[in-house]
Amino acid sequence: MQTKSAGIAKFDWVRASPWLCTFGLFVIWEASVWMFGIPYYILPAPTQIGYAMYEFSGALWFNSIQTLWTTLLGFAMAIVFGLLLGLFIGWDKRIYAGLYPLMIGFNSIPKIAVVPILVLWFGAGWLPAVLTAFLISFFPIVVNVATGLATIEPEMEDVLRALGAKKLDVMVKVGIPRSLPYFFGALKVAITLAFIGSVLSETIAANSGIGHMMLTAQANFEVPLVFACLIALAVEGIGMYAIMAGLEQRMTGWAHRSGFNR
Amino acid sequence: METFVDISDVALRYTGRAGSQDTLAVEHLNLKVHRGDFVAVVGPSGCGKSTLMKLATGLHFPSAGVVRLDGEVVNGPVSIAGMAFQNPVMLPWRSTRDNVLLPMEVVDPHRRQIRTNRTKYKLQADEILASVGLEGAGDQYPWQLSGGMQQRASLCRALIHEPELLLLDEPFAALDAFTREELWCVIRDLHQEKQFTCILVTHDLREAVFLADTVHVMSARPGQIIVSRTIPIPRPRSIEITYETEFAELTHELRGHIAEARG
Ligand SMILES: Nc1ncnc2c1ncn2[C@@H]1O[C@H](COP(=O)(O)OP(=O)(O)OP(=O)(O)O)[C@@H](O)[C@H]1O
Ligand SMILES: [Mg+2]
Numbered sequence: 001m002q003t004k005s006a007g008i009a010k011f012d013w014v015r016a017s018p019w020l021c022t023f024g025l026f027v028i029w030e031a032s033v034w035m036f037g038i039p040y041y042i043l044p045a046p047t048q049i050g051y052a053m054y055e056f057s058g059a060l061w062f063n064s065i066q067t068l069w070t071t072l073l074g075f076a077m078a079i080v081f082g083l084l085l086g087l088f089i090g091w092d093k094r095i096y097a098g099l100y101p102l103m104i105g106f107n108s109i110p111k112i113a114v115v116p117i118l119v120l121w122f123g124a125g126w127l128p129a130v131l132t133a134f135l136i137s138f139f140p141i142v143v144n145v146a147t148g149l150a151t152i153e154p155e156m157e158d159v160l161r162a163l164g165a166k167k168l169d170v171m172v173k174v175g176i177p178r179s180l181p182y183f184f185g186a187l188k189v190a191i192t193l194a195f196i197g198s199v200l201s202e203t204i205a206a207n208s209g210i211g212h213m214m215l216t217a218q219a220n221f222e223v224p225l226v227f228a229c230l231i232a233l234a235v236e237g238i239g240m241y242a243i244m245a246g247l248e249q250r251m252t253g254w255a256h257r258s259g260f261n262r
Numbered sequence: 263m264e265t266f267v268d269i270s271d272v273a274l275r276y277t278g279r280a281g282s283q284d285t286l287a288v289e290h291l292n293l294k295v296h297r298g299d300f301v302a303v304v305g306p307s308g309c310g311k312s313t314l315m316k317l318a319t320g321l322h323f324p325s326a327g328v329v330r331l332d333g334e335v336v337n338g339p340v341s342i343a344g345m346a347f348q349n350p351v352m353l354p355w356r357s358t359r360d361n362v363l364l365p366m367e368v369v370d371p372h373r374r375q376i377r378t379n380r381t382k383y384k385l386q387a388d389e390i391l392a393s394v395g396l397e398g399a400g401d402q403y404p405w406q407l408s409g410g411m412q413q414r415a416s417l418c419r420a421l422i423h424e425p426e427l428l429l430l431d432e433p434f435a436a437l438d439a440f441t442r443e444e445l446w447c448v449i450r451d452l453h454q455e456k457q458f459t460c461i462l463v464t465h466d467l468r469e470a471v472f473l474a475d476t477v478h479v480m481s482a483r484p485g486q487i488i489v490s491r492t493i494p495i496p497r498p499r500s501i502e503i504t505y506e507t508e509f510a511e512l513t514h515e516l517r518g519h520i521a522e523a524r525g
Binding site for chain 2 (some may be wrong): 044090153156157159161162163164165169173174177178
């Protein structure tokens with residue numbers, strides 16, 4: 001660790017670094033577009049994208065909110081279902097062994113292949129988007145919760161069982177608290193996946209949402225607006241990830257016990 | 263004296279996965295432990311000592327023979343045993359005190375009382391922690407304690423509900439020589455005070471002779487007791503006796519039996 005020289009507040013490079021890098025990327029981008037004379041319909045400059053954002057701020061805002069809540073709804077379903085299924089699978093080694101391969105198989109299906117089926121069943125709109133977000137994001141939650149439960153130290157289980165503890169006692173006292181860091185870790189991954197799922201479905205069949213807006217902009221050859229949508233997606237994605245990462249830190253401080261993160 | 267643990271002609275076969283061989287861990291195993299006795303079990307690695315512990319507590323069910331505890335046939339996990347292992351396995355999200363109190367949240371009648379009478383239990387935990395030299399460590403998390411301190415806490419957890427049967431599976435194997443001797447004395451004093459029945463599995467013959475009333479030597483797998491040696495050294499024993507000739511002769515004799523058992 002560096003000691004701070006008295007009086008002069010030292011510039012915190014670590015905290016500033018992400019902002020500087022992002023800003024630097026945009027500067028390089030802008031400069032390259034002007035230097036090489038790239039036309040706006042191939043790669044618009046950040047300033048042009050910024051203008052498009054300003055011009056379509058109303059629609060952009062509306063569709064971002066739409067995508068946000070579609071994602072969150074699917075994500076919430078994934079949490080509830082993922083937790084329950086994870087608890088069920090992790091409850092017993094035999095259930096774990098039986099259902100794990102099925103889960104892997106299910107997860108290997110590219111979800112883009114499922115969207116048309118969902119549309120067939122539920123029609124175009126927000127519902128297939130919610131369901132895609134759900135389907136794509138529950139898997140990491142299930143696997144992590146189940147793994148947390150299934151990997152209880154056998155000695156711990158022996159200690160409790162020799163005291164006459166029932167399976168439920170072992171799960172409540174040890175299994176569930178133990179799988180919480182896995183669970184919160186999985187939320188970070190799951191929210192990103194849910195977001196991918198909802199946008200994916202929106203670009204295929206929806207009447208609103210950022211995915212749909214991008215598709216429309218592309219059809220109208222509004223390339224800067226396409227990029228504006230991309231930026232909006234990135235910002236939303238970062239925001240949701242940051243919230244989940246913060247939640248993980250708060251809820252499972254004991255799992256980061258090196259003292260390094262404190 | 264009455265027999266408390268009675269393992270008579272027990273065999274245990276671990277059924278492996280399909281394709282791999284079954285393991286006959288113990289066979290014709292006979293062991294009687296009187297109430298309040300302290301016995302040690304020694305033997306070559308893999309001979310079924312940990313298996314014996316699991317049989318005595320009903321965590322495993324014998325393939326043949328009968329295990330009786332306090333006169334009753336064991337046919338499911340017993341609910342009175344305290345256990346401690348080489349690995350202290352503490353729950354990292356609980357303070358050391360709450361780790362020690364874990365059995366109280368499981369065994370009757372405490373599990374119904376602990377919610378309403380938390381302070382009383384807290385004091386009880388602090389008391390037993392103090393008795394093993396962990397005053398004031400109750401609020402710390404187990405991962406803030408050294409290995410030896412965690413092992414003490416794990417002993418407290420095994421004893422907090424005043425079990426009639428204490429099972430120790432190489433509890434001191436991972437500790438340095440001085441801490442180990444210190445903990446021998448802790449166990450000796452706790453046993454003196456509470457008079458529980460104790461089975462200790464160990465690889466350390468000095469530990470076995472110092473602590474036990476009887477040392478049982480097991481054969482290589484499938485394990486059975488081949489020699490039972492009573493330790494005539496009077497109690498209370500001090501660490502000094504470990505440097506006397508009688509002690510050295512006993513450990514030497516046991517060493518010979520184990521060398522034989524290894525074949
Ligand atoms: N769960 C299990 N499944 C299959 N085989 C097992 C299992 N547990 C133990 N065994 C086998 O049973 C035999 C006895 O094991 P046990 O753990 O009782 O030995 P041990 O005397 O405690 O050895 P150590 O001194 O090394 O701790 C070993 O050969 C081991 O491979
Ligand atoms: Mg063992």
